[in-house]
Amino acid sequence: MKILLIGATGTLGTAVHRTLTGRGHEVLTVGRSGGELRHDISDPAQTAALYERAGRVDAVACAAGDVPYKRVAEAAPDDYLAAFRGKVLSQIDLVRQGIPRVAERGSFTLITGVLAREPIPTGSAASMANGALESFVRAAAIEIAPQRVNAVSPTVFTESLADYGDFFPGMPPVALDDVAQAYVRSVEGAQTGQVYVP
Numbered sequence: 001m002k003i004l005l006i007g008a009t010g011t012l013g014t015a016v017h018r019t020l021t022g023r024g025h026e027v028l029t030v031g032r033s034g035g036e037l038r039h040d041i042s043d044p045a046q047t048a049a050l051y052e053r054a055g056r057v058d059a060v061a062c063a064a065g066d067v068p069y070k071r072v073a074e075a076a077p078d079d080y081l082a083a084f085r086g087k088v089l090s091q092i093d094l095v096r097q098g099i100p101r102v103a104e105r106g107s108f109t110l111i112t113g114v115l116a117r118e119p120i121p122t123g124s125a126a127s128m129a130n131g132a133l134e135s136f137v138r139a140a141a142i143e144i145a146p147q148r149v150n151a152v153s154p155t156v157f158t159e160s161l162a163d164y165g166d167f168f169p170g171m172p173p174v175a176l177d178d179v180a181q182a183y184v185r186s187v188e189g190a191q192t193g194q195v196y197v198p
C-alpha cells in the first residue's frame with residue numbers, strides 16, 4: 001500500500017515508519033520540519049497542499065499532535081483551543097480533506113491517548129482532545145464507509161518514560177513496537193470506528 005504517515009520523524013512515527021516499511025508498504029513521510037513532505041497539518045491550506053502533492057494513497061496514518069499541559073486553574077481558553085487545533089481539528093481535517101483522495105476501501109488511522117480514559121493533573125486539555133477525537137472516529141466511521149477510520153489510544157511509551165514517566169505513576173507503559181502493531185491492525189485489517197488500546 002501507499003501510506004501517508006504524518007509525524008514520521010517523531011518518537012512514535014519512527015516506530016510506525018519502521019514497522020510499515022518492514023511489511024513492504026511504500027510510506028510517504030510528512031512533518032513540519034522533517035520528512036519527505038513538509039506540511040503543518042494544523043493549517044487546512046497546508047493539508048490541502050499535502051494531499052495535492054501526495055496524490056492518491058491507500059492509507060493515511062497520523063502520529064502527530066501537540067497539546068499544552070497546564071493545571072485547569074492556570075489554563076486559558078487559548079490553551080484549550082491550542083489543544084483542539086493541534087490535535088483534534090488537524091486530524092479531523094486529514095479525514096475530511098482525505099475522503100476524495102484516499103482509495104475507495106482505504107483507511108485513516110488517528111492518534112489519541114490514555115488521557116481520554118485516565119486523567120492526570122495538568123492533562124485536561126489532552127484528555128479533552130483525545131476524548132473528542134475518539135468520539136469523532138466512531139461518528140465518522142458510519143459515514144465514510146467503505147473507507148475506514150480508527151484511533152490508536154496508547155498509554156505512555158516505554159521509550160518516553162524518561163521524559164513523561166513521573167506523570168503516569170503506577171500506569172504500565174507500552175513498547176513502541178506494540179503501538180506500531182495497532183497501526184498495522186488499522187491499516188491492513190477490515191475494522192472501522194475502533195479505538196485500539198495497544
Ligand SMILES: NC(=O)c1ccc[n+]([C@@H]2O[C@H](COP(=O)([O-])OP(=O)(O)OC[C@H]3O[C@@H](n4cnc5c(N)ncnc54)[C@H](OP(=O)(O)O)[C@@H]3O)[C@@H](O)[C@H]2O)c1
Binds near residue numbers: 064157
Ligand atoms: N509519548 C508518549 O508517551 C505518548 C503516549 C500516548 C500518546 N502519545 C501521542 O502520540 C503522538 C506522538 O507523540 P510523540 O511522543 O511521538 O511526539 P514527538 O516525538 O514530538 O513527534 C511528533 C511528530 O509529529 C510531527 N508534527 C507535530 N505537529 C505537527 C503538525 N502540526 N503537522 C505536521 N507534523 C507535525 C513532528 O515533526 P515536526 O516537528 O517536524 O513537525 C514529529 O515528527 C502525540 O499525539 C502524543 O499525544 C504519546
